[in-house]
Amino acid sequence: MLLADRTVVVSGVGAGLGHEVAAACVREGARVVLGARTEARLSACAEAVDPDGTRSAHRTADIRDEAQCEQLAALAVERFGGIDAVVHVAALDTVMGGLQDADLTEWQRVLDVNLLGTLRMTRACLPALKEAGARGDGSVVMIGTQSSVAAPTQVRQAAYAASKGALVSAMYSLARELGPHGVRVNTVQPGWMWGPMVEGYVAWAAESEGTAPEQVRARLDARMALPRMAEDGDVAEAVAFFASARARGITGQCLLVNAGEHMR
Template identity: 85%
Template sequence: MLLADKTVVVSGVGAGLGREVAAACLREGARVVLGARTEAHLAKCAAELDPEGRRSAYRAVDIRDERQCEALAALAVERFGGIDAVVHVAALDTVMGGLADADLAEWQQVVDVNLLGTLRMTRACLPALKEAGARGDGSVVMIGTQSSVAAPSQLQQAAYAASKGGLVSAMYSLARELGPHRVRVNTVQPGWMWGPMVEGYVAWAADTEGIGQGAVRARLDERMALPGMASDGDVAETVAFFASERARGITGQCLLVNAGEIMR
């Protein structure tokens, strides 16, 4: 298994990608520490993924708060003895539109969560990650977005794209900074992912346009080189690879997981 005897911290364990990342890491043998803002959701997710509670722990965390980030990292160390990898799924992606009519205070909130929040959580985990590196390997996996390298023709999210683009720039610096400690830093950049978020979009678009959901889904799938968009689970499997020692020679890299919608 890719992550046997590893401890992975996952922020942003929601109903979609975060949950799939936690599930993939557990399947690959990891002990997983789940973080998100809503404790009731975390409890439900942990009970579903690890009913006996032997390989999971959770704590409510708002990554805008440095002390809460430190508390989540401390939980991983106290419960499982360390941190081998941290995966950053937590994000604010509900601010729509471009710059002309933007509320820049909202943009600031997006940057505070997506860029600074990710860096806060990374810094909280650094002492344990460096210890993992001293034992052989530590990993930071960031979740970016295809929209930071190719502006979408629909669902404009300029603030989200800009914040994730900044995260990629931070990744390069962190990969150089942490490399001597054998801590790797990489980014997975999803495109359209079939899961709760896109299912909601498809339902909304179908209702707005007065067409069937199948037609909306087909319109999205036609944009892919593969026959259909990637799923949340597909992205999660890529995350598990980056977190594992199978990727121990890879750092400072971005990987698009987008069914070939754009190719660079």
């Protein structure tokens, strides 16, 4: 198993990618510590991925609050003795549009979650991650977006893309800073990802166009090299790899998981 005997903290657990990351980590042998703002989502995810409760713990945590980040990290140490990897799924992606008509206070809100929140959560986990690094390997896995390197045409999310682009820049600096401590820092960059978010978009687009959802889905799939869009679970598998010792020679890297829609 990729993650046997490892403890992984996952922030931003919800019905989509966060849930799939938690499930993949447990499936690969990890103990997981789950954080999100909503207790109901956390409880549902923990029950689904770890029915007997022996390999999971959770608590509500808003990554905009430094104390709550520290409490989530402390839970991992108290329950399982340390942190081997932290995966940052928590994000704000509901601010739409470009710059011209933007409310820049909304951009600040996006940056506070997607950039600064991720860094707050990373810093809270650093003492335990460095201990893991001293034992052989610690890992930080960030979730980026294809839109930070290739602006989409269907949906404009300039604030989200900019925040995730800034996070990639931070990743490079962190990889240098934490490398001497045995801690790796990498980013998984999804493109279109079949899961609750895209399912909702497809339903909305189909209603707006007066077409069947299957037609909208087929149009999206046709953009891919495979040709089918990746699923939330595909992204979660890449996350599990980066969190594992199989990636112990990899740091400061971005991996596009996008079914070949955009290549660089």
